[in-house]
Amino acid sequence: MKNRAGRQKLLQNNNWKFMHGDYKDAKDFQYDDSKWYDIGIPHSFGIPYFQENEFYVGYGCYRKILYIDESWLSKKLSLEFQGAFQDAEVYLNGQLAGVHKGGYTAFEIDITLYAMAGDNLLFVRLNNNWNPRLAPRAGEHVFNGGIYRDVSLLITEPVHISWYGTFVNTSAVSKEEAVVDITTEVLNETDSAVTCRLVSVVEYKGEAVIRISDTGILNSKSQMVFHQSDKIRDPKLWHPDTPELYVLKSFVYLGDELYDEYKTSFGIRWFLFTSDKGFFLNGEHYDINGANVHQDHAGWSDAVTHSGIRRDVKMVKDCGMNFIRGSHYPHHTVFAEECDKQGVLFWSENCFWGTGGPKEEGYWTSSAYPIKEEDQLEFEESCIRMLKEMIRTNRNHPSIIVWSMCNEPFFTTAEVMDKAKKLVKRLVKVSHEVDPTRPAAVGGAQRGGFDTLGDIAGYNGDGAVIFHNPGFPNFVSEYGSYEESTRPGSITHAGMEMEYQWRSGKALWCAFHHGSILWNMGYLGMIDYYRLPLNLWYWFRETLLGIKQPEPVKEGIAHALRVTADRTCIGTDGTEDAFIMVEIIDQAGNRIANTMEIVLEVVSGGAVFPTGKRFVFSPGKRNFYEGLGAIELRSYYAGENRITAVAEGLAAVELIISAAGEELWENQRLTELLPPPSVKGMPKHDKSFNIGVSRPVFASSEQPDYAARNVTDQSSTRPWRATEKKQGEWIMVDLEGSKPVNRGEIFFEEVNSNPFEISISSNGVDFKVIAVSKDRAVNSFLDISLGGKSLRYFRVQFPEESAAIIKIKLFS
Known part of the structure; x- marks a missing residue:
């Protein structure tokens, strides 16, 4: 068998130039980008970003010299962006190669027609402007723009498996046997029909357990979808306790020549969500217990x-x-x-x-x-x-x-x-x-x-x-x-x-x-x-x-700093970093809860923090508590990096992190990234808004048809009613985070003379009473001034008999 399979995936995260703003002319070779920042991918418009609720909104432009070997010109060339927020135009050598709208999904841009041997100019014009026609239109996260996930050059033969073109379905599974259904899309981008043979091999830990071969005729400029199926006896089932994985190797042959090879990792399991007995995994009931995860990290924003x-x-x-x-x-x-x-x-x-x-x-x-x-x-x-x-x-x-x-x-x-x-x-x-x-x-x-x-x-x-x-x-x-x-x-x-x-x-x-x-x-x-x-x-x-919680850290006499990292060697392609921790320790080597300003600095080498060569820890920056702080360090250049930690009154400490890669640092002069030139936050509003609409509501009790949620439901006309009109009943609106509130409105179902008290809280435990009804005062509606107080929970409690409430409104 001959082998001309030329599939390559080459990361292109290094050696980019970036500038905030819209520079359409930067798509041309002659454009002078000498004053642009030197950055690596993943990158965010907002770096350095530390949980501010304002961020840069607008355009950002990227330039890179992309090398194309002459032998690649006979192949299919494309760029894969794992994520670019959120409206991207991709140019090669001044020509628009493709566009993509949407900030969270990977996309492929075909550059075959625009590529030339040698140096090519890749230019990406990107914006994170709010767009009424593009999801998401709303969300409580931040929406920093940028090429914030990996960029790769994909090189394949003109006959190849499509981008993410395999789908392995293992729905028919038992502990004894698994039916593996394989769908493979093969693309022919030549000008003539070809006879193609697809060989699919499934391996477990390097040993083949399935081998299937099928042949088909692909017309010119067309795609064929192959459907293949076979069984695996005694499958190794994927489960959180035993995350067993298989590998599908897909081989595309034209005659006796291998044109493409593609690998797909997958697992074999089956599961079921039921209405009455919960979740089942591999035929057994399984309790799911987890957490929500946003993607951003300190300083680096979403560029992780x-x-x-x-x-x-x-x-x-x-x-x-x-x-x-x-x-x-x-x-x-x-x-x-x-x-x-x-x-x-x-x-x-x-x-x-x-x-x-x-x-x-x-x-x-x-x-x-x-x-x-x-x-x-x-x-x-x-x-x-x-x-x-x-x-x-x-x-x-x-x-x-x-x-x-x-x-x-x-x-x-x-x-x-x-x-x-x-x-x-x-x-x-x-x-x-x-x-x-x-x-x-x-x-x-x-x-x-x-x-x-x-x-x-x-x-x-x-x-x-x-x-x-x-x-x-x-x-x-x-x-x-x-x-x-x-x-x-x-x-x-x-x-x-x-x-x-x-x-x-x-x-x-x-x-x-x-x-x-x-x-x-x-x-x-x-x-x-x-x-x-x-x-x-x-x-x-x-x-x-069952792992016991650590004892609280106490203050003591600071003796030294301790600096550690989760790894001492990192790659330089933008996929790896070092997680660095800094501690204040006493003479016995125990961490103590003292506070002081500590400066980390890269004194030699090409590594950077999100803030550049220096990073400062201090409680005032909300990044150093209990004598402990951490930050991530990355490098796009090979060589040794010396990092020092300095604090007043303590000896400096040094940490060595080596970076492995092709391009050496050698004290290059780079234009380091500065904070964004401007930021934009939530618009200021002249009028007041009811920020309580559709917010969570909790109550001491509720009648089946008169639920607590009715008081913030804009479509409901029913009130909340406690199960019984006994003393101590309460209802509470949760704003899902502390927010400034100027005033509140309470609408009772009927004229109410029952005593009540209104209290607010930021944590749901410590409540401050802000209003108490006058003795047997008659109320059907209350307008309560809160003067912009920051609160999360707004509670109405009845020390005697409760009253029904139709609506609770809280205005910013």
Whole structure:
């Protein structure tokens, strides 16, 4: 057999130039980019970013010299972007090669027609402007632009397997036997028909367990889909406790010549969500217990390395959890790969997203579904396109058990709510068509009747309380998030959502602190932004794994600094970094809880922190607590890196991190990245908005037809009524994060003379009474001035007999 299989995947993360702003002329070779920043991919417009609720919005432009070997010109050449937020134009040698809209999914750009031998100019013009026709239109995260995931050059023969062109289905599985169905797309980009033979070999730990061969005729400029099937006896089943993986090797032959070879990792398992007995994996009931995960890391924003992703998955696994919900957008394909390898179930979610707050066009607090008819068709197509892209690039991962259509789409203006529901139904249909092997979930379905639209309802906030045994498969997709905190954090509210036989699982909100357009919303994790655990993480680890929580760290006499890293050698291709920790220790070598400013500096070598060559720890920067801080370091140049840690009164400490790669540092002069030239936050509003609409509501009790949620439901006319009119009944609105509130309104169902008190809280434990009814005063409506107080919980309590309440409104 002859071998001319030329498939290569070459990372292109190194040696980029970047500048904030729109520079259309930079697509031309002669453009002078000498004053642009020298950066590597992954990269974010916002670097360095540290959870600010304002961020750069606008254009950013990237340039790179892309080398093309002359021998490649007879092949198919394309660029793979794993993610670019969010509207990208890709040029090669001044010619527009392709565009992509959507910030969270991978895409391929064919550059074959524009490539030439030698140096080629690659130019990417990108913006993260809010777009009324592009999902997401809303969300409480941040939307930093950038080429924030890997870029690769793909080189294949003109006859080859399509991009992400394999799909392995193992739905017909038992412990004794597994039917493996393989779908393979083979593309012929030549000008003539060819006879193609596809050989598919399935291996387990290097040993072939399946071998199938089929032949077909491919017309010119066409694609053929091969369907192959065989059985495996005694399959090694994928399970979080035993994450066994198989490899499919696909070989494309023309005659006796091998034209393409492609590898696909997959697992064999079967699962079932039931309406009455929860979740089953490989025929056995399985309790799902996990957390929601946003993608961003301290300083680097959403531009995260593979090793950073690996640590994130491991930290969730290490506290005893077995599940991650990818909130609230498709994550890097490497994220699912890590869940496969480490044994973590994964809920992969589309980016149709809504959030509470003012529903005005122009920013990410707008209506989740477009309010203008002229925007609606293109918006729906963007949701469908990104759902398809998410599924195509992730469909072979055994860890993924759910495709989620959305998150909290009910945060939509009432006038177009029915259209939002129709879109969710349409997405469910598309999901079933593209991948019939996995259920389609509706994430954040606790309002507006969205929970009945998919195969699984994901309830957030008070949804777990409201929907008891709803009669169809259901999941608590968010619970917890009681208190915004930095390390060490409180475990006052520590606890897991109640387990019921009919519930499939639960996910904490959330695993990690993250950036948010709403300042305090980002501080609800069990692990902080710098990837250091709070006490809540240790509580989960003790509860789930029996590992005792560490003793509290106390202040002492500072003797020295200790600097450590999770690795002493990193790659230089943008996929690896070093996780560096700095501690203050006493003479016995124990960490102490003292506070001081500590400066980390790369004194030699090409490595950088997100802030450049220096990084400063101090409590004032919210990055150093209990005598401990951490930050990630990366390098795009090979060589030794000397990092020093300096603090007043203590001896300097040195750490050596080597970087392995092709291009040496050799004291190159680079234009280092500076903070963005401008930032944009939530628009200032002259008028007041009811920020309590559709927020979670909790109560001491409720009558079946008079639920607590009615008081924030914009479509409900029914009141909340306690089960009995006894003393001590209460109702409480949760704003899901501390927010400034100017005033509140309470509408009673009837004229009320029963005493009540109104109190507010930021953590759900410590309440401050702000109003007490006058003795037997008659009220049907109350308007309470709050003067812009920051609060999360608003509670009405009745010390004697309770009264029914129709609405509670809280205005910003």
